[in-house]
Amino acid sequence: MVNLDLLYKPVSKTAGGSVGRLIVASNRVPVPSNSGAPAAGGLAVALQAALRVRGGVWFGWSGKTAAEAESRDLAKKTVGPITFAVADLTRRDVEEYYHGFANRVLWPICHYRLDLAHMSERCAEGYFRVNEFFARRLARLVAPDDVIWIHDYHMIPLAEALRRQGVKNRIGYFHHIPWPAPATAQALPHYERLLRAFSAYDVVGFQTQPDADNFRDCLIEAAGAKPRAGGRVEAYGRSFEVEAFPISIDPESFALEARLAERNSLVKRLRASLEGRDMIIGVDRLDYSKGIKHRIEAFGAYLEASPEAAKARVTMLQITPKSRSEVPEYARIQREVAEEVGQLNGKFGDVDWTPLRYINKPLSQSALAGLYRLAKVGLVTPLRDGMNLVAKEFVAAQPPEDPGVLVLSQFAGAAQELEAALLVNPYDIGATAAAIARAVAMPLGERQERWGDLMRVLRDNSIDHWTRRCLQAIAGVAEDEAGSSLHPAGEVVRSGVISGAEPWFCAQSLPHLRN
Numbered sequence: 001m002v003n004l005d006l007l008y009k010p011v012s013k014t015a016g017g018s019v020g021r022l023i024v025a026s027n028r029v030p031v032p033s034n035s036g037a038p039a040a041g042g043l044a045v046a047l048q049a050a051l052r053v054r055g056g057v058w059f060g061w062s063g064k065t066a067a068e069a070e071s072r073d074l075a076k077k078t079v080g081p082i083t084f085a086v087a088d089l090t091r092r093d094v095e096e097y098y099h100g101f102a103n104r105v106l107w108p109i110c111h112y113r114l115d116l117a118h119m120s121e122r123c124a125e126g127y128f129r130v131n132e133f134f135a136r137r138l139a140r141l142v143a144p145d146d147v148i149w150i151h152d153y154h155m156i157p158l159a160e161a162l163r164r165q166g167v168k169n170r171i172g173y174f175h176h177i178p179w180p181a182p183a184t185a186q187a188l189p190h191y192e193r194l195l196r197a198f199s200a201y202d203v204v205g206f207q208t209q210p211d212a213d214n215f216r217d218c219l220i221e222a223a224g225a226k227p228r229a230g231g232r233v234e235a236y237g238r239s240f241e242v243e244a245f246p247i248s249i250d251p252e253s254f255a256l257e258a259r260l261a262e263r264n265s266l267v268k269r270l271r272a273s274l275e276g277r278d279m280i281i282g283v284d285r286l287d288y289s290k291g292i293k294h295r296i297e298a299f300g301a302y303l304e305a306s307p308e309a310a311k312a313r314v315t316m317l318q319i320t321p322k323s324r325s326e327v328p329e330y331a332r333i334q335r336e337v338a339e340e341v342g343q344l345n346g347k348f349g350d351v352d353w354t355p356l357r358y359i360n361k362p363l364s365q366s367a368l369a370g371l372y373r374l375a376k377v378g379l380v381t382p383l384r385d386g387m388n389l390v391a392k393e394f395v396a397a398q399p400p401e402d403p404g405v406l407v408l409s410q411f412a413g414a415a416q417e418l419e420a421a422l423l424v425n426p427y428d429i430g431a432t433a434a435a436i437a438r439a440v441a442m443p444l445g446e447r448q449e450r451w452g453d454l455m456r457v458l459r460d461n462s463i464d465h466w467t468r469r470c471l472q473a474i475a476g477v478a479e480d481e482a483g484s485s486l487h488p489a490g491e492v493v494r495s496g497v498i499s500g501a502e503p504w505f506c507a508q509s510l511p512h513l514r515n
């Protein structure tokens with residue numbers, strides 16, 4: 001078992017020898033419940049471990065609305081060395097910043113779905129306004145030595161807004177979703193304003209190297225940025241690091257959870273109901289980026305092409321908790337997927353066989369781990385995904401003596417690492433159907449070999465490793481000590497003025513952290 005306290009021991013000390021706290025900011029904050037139930041999900045657990053060791057604050061939106069947000073106090077809860085501090089937003093803020101710009105502009109465009117982007121100047125202004133509001137609230141909590149780590153696309157302008165409040169600390173950002181190539185990214189409203197906002201960070205992290213490269217290309221094309229050694233770029237008068245940090249899970253504890261879940265009553269019920277038939281599993285939030293409709297079509301094509309599969313009554317279980325139902329594009333995909341499920345079952349089903357079992361409610365992580373372990377095939381076929389942790393969880397949950405096979409979209413960030421999966425183009429229904437057939441029929445030896453390779457990747461880059469790498473980079477002590485001492489936090493390269501609130505800031509204007 002990894003000793004998290006050792007992993008997250010502070011990596012930086014200031015000249016005076018004091019050690020800064022960690023401040024995490026994300027759209028949603030896992031404020032512990034009064035029951036004392038632990039945070040669910042690997043990322044929340046890992047961030048809390050880091051916060052526990054250094055002490056610190058987790059800041060974000062409360063998920064609640066209030067008639068007047070500005071005058072309200074932050075709701076705070078302190079558990080040991082961690083303070084959870086959350087702010088309410090007004091209904092208009094939520095509409096414009098969250099549903100409007102974050103979920104109807106940034107999310108679709110970063111997932112290459114320009115056709116689903118809903119441009120609105122009102123929502124764009126709301127997005128920047130709410131980030132200013134967050135910055136005013138957060139700046140009051142920041143002490144000089146603190147290190148700040150901001151998560152995800154809801155909060156891109158937060159560092160820039162903090163700098164305007166005079167915050168000079170080291171600030172890092174992690175983008176959990178893809179960053180598209182310039183030709184697509186240019187469709188973002190306020191494109192250059194967003195790019196400039198990134199330059200207020202000391203480190204900007206992406207899931208994969210192609211994402212980091214895309215981002216760097218955007219800076220070069222739009223701002224004449226200059227790439228420098230050690231992954232640094234100079235843009236908008238500032239030098240900062242752009243790096244790939246592929247997020248992961250804790251494979252050992254997930255494997256343990258899956259083993260223990262064999263005793264879970266839901267898992268037992270499913271096993272009994274399968275009566276020895278092979279099961280294929282899909283687990284996704286109900287989101288158009290996850291490729292659920294294409295996947296159902298591919299399962300249908302597989303059943304069509306493999307009469308033996310229909311005879312063997314191979315069964316697919318698709319677990320799909322609803323998400324963002326207030327956004328019209330999500331309400332539509334909800335209807336469309338339900339219709340596809342009905343059609344498939346109508347076409348292939350029998351009085352004693354429902355080929356596709358479709359569940360809209362969320363299950364416990366333990367049940368999920370146990371279900372992955374029961375499945376012969378994990379079907380993870382997003383049309384585009386920053387990483388996709390389901391792919392990694394499926395691998396970790398497999399029994400080594402009889403592992404299932406991962407069929408993985410080439411457009412998931414996870415495909416960059418999980419090369420031993422069966423990689424597919426999810427738009428190619430025939431090819432995905434063929435990959436399902438190959439996975440179901442794969443001999444034990446090949447399954448074990450592929451699984452061994454996949455597990456090695458997970459063990460080499462666990463969530464703890466990811467957290468430590470990110471924090472070291474943000475603290476500016478990892479690979480590029482010289483670079484960071486040349487350009488400490490807040491330094492303006494060309495003007496030579498060391499201040500986080502210099503004119504370039506004034507010239508323009510984080511299942512789990514988000515839903």
Ligand code: GDG
Pocket residue numbers: 040041176177247283284285319321361362363364365366368385386387388389390391393511512
């Ligand atoms: C974003 C990026 C990136 C799902 N259903 C249930 C449930 N889940 C859990 C899974 C997994 C998580 O939700 C989903 O994570 P993903 O990575 O697959 O996808 P997003 O939610 O889109 O996350 C993504 C991620 O951020 C991290 O950086 O990988 O690319 O889009 O952990 O297990 N958990 C429970 N019940 C469910 O029914 N308990």
